[in-house]
Amino acid sequence: QKEVEQDPGPLSVPEGAIVSLNCTYSNSAFQYFMWYRQYSRKGPELLMYTYSSGNKEDGRFTAQVDKSSKYISLFIRDSQPSDSATYLCASQGAQKLVFGQGTRLTINP
Amino acid sequence: DGGITQSPKYLFRKEGQNVTLSCEQNLNHDAMYWYRQDPGQGLRLIYYSQIVNDFQKGDIAEGYSVSREKKESFPLTVTSAQKNPTAFYLCASSSSPSGWAYNEQFFGPGTRLTVL
Numbered sequence: 001q002k003e004v005e006q007d008p009g010p011l012s013v014p015e016g017a018i019v020s021l022n023c024t025y026s027n028s029a030f031q032y033f034m035w036y037r038q039y040s041r042k043g044p045e046l047l048m049y050t051y052s053s054g055n056k057e058d059g060r061f062t063a064q065v066d067k068s069s070k071y072i073s074l075f076i077r078d079s080q081p082s083d084s085a086t087y088l089c090a091s092q093g094a095q096k097l098v099f100g101q102g103t104r105l106t107i108n109p
Numbered sequence: 110d111g112g113i114t115q116s117p118k119y120l121f122r123k124e125g126q127n128v129t130l131s132c133e134q135n136l137n138h139d140a141m142y143w144y145r146q147d148p149g150q151g152l153r154l155i156y157y158s159q160i161v162n163d164f165q166k167g168d169i170a171e172g173y174s175v176s177r178e179k180k181e182s183f184p185l186t187v188t189s190a191q192k193n194p195t196a197f198y199l200c201a202s203s204s205s206p207s208g209w210a211y212n213e214q215f216f217g218p219g220t221r222l223t224v225l
Binding site: 006008029030031032034036041042043044045046049051088092093094095096097099100101102 | 113140142149150151152153154157159167197199201209210211212213214215216217218219221
């Protein structure tokens, strides 16, 4: 079993829709959780991170962690075609990050 | 501009050949990492280094080798022992790995390796 599981999709939604991306994790020691965005043929870039349980908002993006169910979510409001990318969730392990498989998202105009 | 550079962007190799991928950073980061990315599998850690002249195997180190002679450089060699080397390779760096504390990793643009 992978320590961080993520549905690889692909996921395709119309412009303006609310997008929900989800991951689960198995290691109770994880405290920090990240979302990276990766455009095609580019390196990933950090979108946002959260510590422990709770929500964090940054513009149209909201990250949510529920440690009781070991569930990580990213919500995108008013989705735009420029949001089309692969989204990777990750958790901070001992000296290294543990990544999910990534979800490929397409926003259709 | 501070950042991570990887070269070349595209690399073609014949079967049985070793090839070295370059990664350089000018962020003054202590730690550097190599990942392999295949479709539908996310990022898998090959090797990482927390300090000069020291490195550790990641989850898929077989068929790869690294060196860390300088703080800013962490080259990856894909050897002929790597059974399926065609993939997208990403290099990353971070400031100071400290156990389980948050430690943002910054990624380079990647090298796409194709074995012919």
